[in-house]
Amino acid sequence: MTNEQVANAMRAHHASMVEEVRQRTEELWRTATDWGHARHALARYLQDEILPHARAEEGTVYARGQQIPALAGLVRSMRYEHEVIGHLTHRLEQAFDWHAAADVASRVAELFAVHAGKEDRFIIAELEASPDANLEDILGGLREELAGETHPPA
Ligand SMILES: [Fe+2]
Numbered sequence: 279m280t281n282e283q284v285a286n287a288m289r290a291h292h293a294s295m296v297e298e299v300r301q302r303t304e305e306l307w308r309t310a311t312d313w314g315h316a317r318h319a320l321a322r323y324l325q326d327e328i329l330p331h332a333r334a335e336e337g338t339v340y341a342r343g344q345q346i347p348a349l350a351g352l353v354r355s356m357r358y359e360h361e362v363i364g365h366l367t368h369r370l371e372q373a374f375d376w377h378a379a380a381d382v383a384s385r386v387a388e389l390f391a392v393h394a395g396k397e398d399r400f401i402i403a404e405l406e407a408s409p410d411a412n413l414e415d416i417l418g419g420l421r422e423e424l425a426g427e428t429h430p431p432a
């Protein structure tokens with residue numbers, strides 16, 4: 279795969295995760311009376327998809343990005359945002375009422391959308407254009423995750 283193909287698959291995967299978090303957050307705002315299920319659905323998605331993605335990314339894309347002087351500071355701040363997403367996920371799980379849960383859901387959805395946008399625009403774009411960065415090799419552990427994006431089920 280070319281760098282452009284891998285970069286496009288990574289951006290598509292981000293877009294689908296952002297959309298999934300957004301929809302689950304909207305569902306939580308819609309279900310004030312039976313909000314526990316919607317909170318659980320969002321919290322599970324964050325625990326099962328978003329946080330593992332973040333960990334895999336730290337060992338692959340971020341590890342390579344950090345070696346590029348112009349990206350090192352940004353990558354540090356992105357790791358910090360992963361931590362904040364983790365804290366917000368915990369707060370969502372602990373929320374004692376619907377409004378508190380919906381409020382923290384909106385915060386984590388907004389942060390994740392901005393975070394993924396930064397990865398697309400500043401980290402992936404930089405690596406994609408870098409002649410000595412082979413995105414396919416860098417991905418390593420993220421490759422399986424991306425397989426679903428490059429070969430969508432019929
Ligand atoms: Fe990330």
Ligand SMILES: [Fe+2]
Nearest residue numbers: 292335394397
């Ligand atoms: Fe990401």
